[in-house]
Amino acid sequence: MEKKVSVIIPAFNEEERIGETVRASFKIPGVKEVLVVDDGSTDNTYQEAAKAGARVIKLTQNRGKGKAIEAGAQEFTGDFVVLLDGDLGSSAAWAEKLLNPLLSGEADMVIARFGKARKKGGVGLVKKLTRWGLKLFTGQVIDAVLSGQRAFTRESFLALLPLSPGYALEFGMTVDALKKGYRIVEVPVEMTHRETGRDLKGFLHRGKQFRDILKEIFKRKFTGE
Template sequence: MISDDKLSIVFPAYNEEASIARVVKRTREIKPRAEIIVVDDGSNDRTALEAASEGAKVVRHPYNKGNGAAVKSGIRTATREAVLLLDADGQHSPEDIDRLLEHMGQYDLVIGARDFSGQAGLHRGFANWAYNSLASYLVEMKIPDLTSGFRCFKREKVLEFIHLLPNGYSYPTTTTMSFIKSGYNVKFVPIKVHKRAKGSKSKIRIFRDGIRFINIILKIITLFNPIKIFLPIAAMWLLLGFLYGLGNVVLRGNIPNGAVLLLSMGIIFFLVGLISEQIAALRFERIGQVDTQLLEIISHELLTGEQVGVAREDG
């Protein structure tokens, strides 16, 4: 388990004056030696003042940038080995923190997974089920809760993907899929959630942000494993072309141009998928080689005391 003096707890907050002081106070009582950071994302109420009154380190955005932007600010501000994210609206229980921390060390990312009863309404629960199912297929791993904001990860690991995190509400999706597809150890721990504090409202809009979630899922999987996207599309076009052509051969004795076009589309999608897969593999192989070079230089400097300059260029 990660000790308190190696833990930073980050609360992204926007207009959460109704709950932030109580949540920070309870968290400090449970984890008195942890670094507690509240990122006020351009609130127009007393969120920052309420958080500061309970001893939290407050980072303020001059205007509202989005939940993901607040999370990125919190990660950059954190100074400890592990970073734990908690919602500021009181839904997550600080008492569950140790349930996640006990798995840190063996795992690089631990996520508090809500059950269906913990979803905010039937429509939200169904939408999350759809996201979880799509993501599980794409990463070939069972994902019980893709969008939970209650999670803990090693700071050095999440910094590898921080440039991928969107400014909106899709950072849980991005971090979860990025960690899994990069081969890091990911653990889901069942948790219960509470009702939001009175006066606190969800900032997520099911249709607007739902489309963004799906877009993020497809972007991440295209970055890490594009064949999972292109292969089913190619198979669909090939199957349609084959059935259309076979039907016309049986009924009319010829192969129509439409069948040839469908088959050609299938072949094109398959070849694009193969090329994308090779580009993705080369990109991560290049990054791995640069990381190995950096480790060798650091080891050399530690052993000899000499300083060696190197310019890193991320692909």
């Protein structure tokens, strides 16, 4: 029997690219449903996603990426789950590569490793923090800890709920997966989405990432969670 793949896309004010992202997601072999969780958008994200064929879950207020994914986790029906960002556009089709290690039984979770950034970003502090934190809790090293583009078996995905808050989402998910003994594989992809540059907005974004991940490390270290 053919395995069914569900795609969950948390989206906040993504009307410009969500339709293209949904259509590209349906091109992935095995994808039978695309769930877009509209995280309290104030634009036409809901309409554009629905027009492209997605089943849309509407949250009445912005609750953050983690809560949006958890809402999607209550509704998906697939044997495998793919998490994608709403701004990937046509490059979302690259998620097909993430499914291969799952189908072959090689992995329980697969992380997309993006290529070199198209524009200069930060100085690497957030990446260094996540790698240090991952080594602290698991003794392992993974390059793309911050990547939000991932694929899971149904079992491994549900076992990682609830998710860490804020920008610690991907870090917490990776730590929990390794501590539970799940096998993680990284796969290089040519996905593209909005990148943060070396401007005020970019530095504020990375500052929030650093803050949330550091808080998560302290919480896990001193509460044993």
